[in-house]
Amino acid sequence: xxxxxxxxxxxxxxxxxxxxxxxxxxxxxxxxxxxxxxxxxxxxxxxxxxxxxxxxxxxxxxxxxxxxxxxxxxxxxxxxxxxxxxxxxxxxxxxxxxxxxxxxxxxxxxxxxxx
Amino acid sequence: xxxxxxxxxxxxxxxxxxxxxxxxxxxxxxxxxxxxxxxxxxxxxxxxxxxxxxxxxxxxxxxxxxxxxxxxxxxxxxxxxxxxxxxxxxxxxxxxxxxxxxxxxxxxxxxx
Numbered sequence: 001x002x003x004x005x006x007x008x009x010x011x012x013x014x015x016x017x018x019x020x021x022x023x024x025x026x027x028x029x030x031x032x033x034x035x036x037x038x039x040x041x042x043x044x045x046x047x048x049x050x051x052x053x054x055x056x057x058x059x060x061x062x063x064x065x066x067x068x069x070x071x072x073x074x075x076x077x078x079x080x081x082x083x084x085x086x087x088x089x090x091x092x093x094x095x096x097x098x099x100x101x102x103x104x105x106x107x108x109x110x111x112x113x114x115x
Numbered sequence: 116x117x118x119x120x121x122x123x124x125x126x127x128x129x130x131x132x133x134x135x136x137x138x139x140x141x142x143x144x145x146x147x148x149x150x151x152x153x154x155x156x157x158x159x160x161x162x163x164x165x166x167x168x169x170x171x172x173x174x175x176x177x178x179x180x181x182x183x184x185x186x187x188x189x190x191x192x193x194x195x196x197x198x199x200x201x202x203x204x205x206x207x208x209x210x211x212x213x214x215x216x217x218x219x220x221x222x223x224x225x226x227x
Contacts, residue, residue, distance in 0.1 A: 031213045040123075042219035043159070043203065050213055058214070090158055096213050103149055104205075104215065106158040 003027070004107035006091050012113045019078040021110050023091030031094045032074035033104065034058075034066060036087040043090065049074055050096070081114045088112075118142060119206050121218035129226050134191040136202050136221050141185070144209025148180055150189045151203040153220065159203055163189060194225045 007022035025032065033048040035058075045058030047066040055066050063085060067075045074093075078085055088111050092104040120139045128134045136150075147166055151159035163178040165171045165187065171178045177190040187206075191198055204218040 033214065035217075040219065043217040045214060045216075048214050056214075094213065102147075103161040103164050106160070109158050 004091060004093055004105050006089075006107040006110050008110050009108060010111050010113075012115065013081050014115055015082060017078075017081050017114075019081050019112065019114075021076040021078075021089055021091075021112070023074045023076070023093075023107055024072055025074075025091075025093040025105070026072065027093060027095075027105065028071070029093035029095050029105075030071070031096060031104075032068065033092040033094075034064075034074065034076045035090045035092065036060070036085075037090055037109075038087050046076065081112075083114050086112060086114045118208070118216045119204055119218040121202075121204050121221045123219060124222040125224050126221055127224045127226055128194050130194060130196060132194050134194045134198065134223055134225070136189040136191075136204075136223065138187045138189075138204030138206075138218055139185055140187070140204075140206045140216075142206065142208045143182075143185060145182075145185075145206045146209065147207035147215070148178070148187045149205040149215065150176075150178060150187075151205060151217075153201045153203060155200075191223075194223075196225045196227050199223055199225045 034046045035043045049068040065077045091107040094104040095102045150163040153159040165178040179188045201220040203220045205215040
């Protein structure tokens with residue numbers, strides 16, 4: 001059974017704290033993604049990675065960074081958390097396809113609250 | 116213009132009816148199309164993928180793709196209360212990248 005896991009389901013942090021969200025997949029997928037999901041705005045891509053140590057900015061990368069040191073692990077870092085980063089964060093993984101993307105498998109999500 | 120557009124709903128249908136969910140996209144070169152279902156408080160899960168024009172059926176679900184009209188739809192036959200969820204349309208843009216763009220989703224309510 002394929003699996004994407006995230007380090008926390010719920011997280012509460014203070015403004016200015018450095019926050020680490022971790023994601024691990026056991027499917028040997030090349031591609032990994034970080035999204036945030038907010039009511040009315042849908043899923044928005046923050047960063048993605050198509051290989052170890054490779055990363056690409058998504059649609060809303062400001063205030064975030066990522067790290068992919070191993071194929072199965074993709075970390076999202078909030079260097080200095082702010083209240084507007086309160087959101088649901090979803091990690092996903094997929095394998096590449098000859099023409100476009102293969103379907104993505106999502107983790108359970110981390111609901112982050114920044115006070 | 117949004118890259119992937121969906122009516123936010125809610126779309127209400129009686130139990131046993133056909134639910135029709137629609138999605139339009141702006142990138143004419145898009146290659147891959149997906150429908151995800153997301154229950155409240157849960158993460159999205161893939162229910163259908165379609166890559167060529169026409170219909171694709173899987174149980175009670177049928178995905179329809181019309182690249183000329185830049186339109187993809189999902190039909191749910193014999194709708195059940197357990198189908199009540201938000202349905203997300205996702206499209207892979209042209210350019211060979213592996214990412215997808217998601218619509219904001221349509222909330223479906225199946226009334227018993």
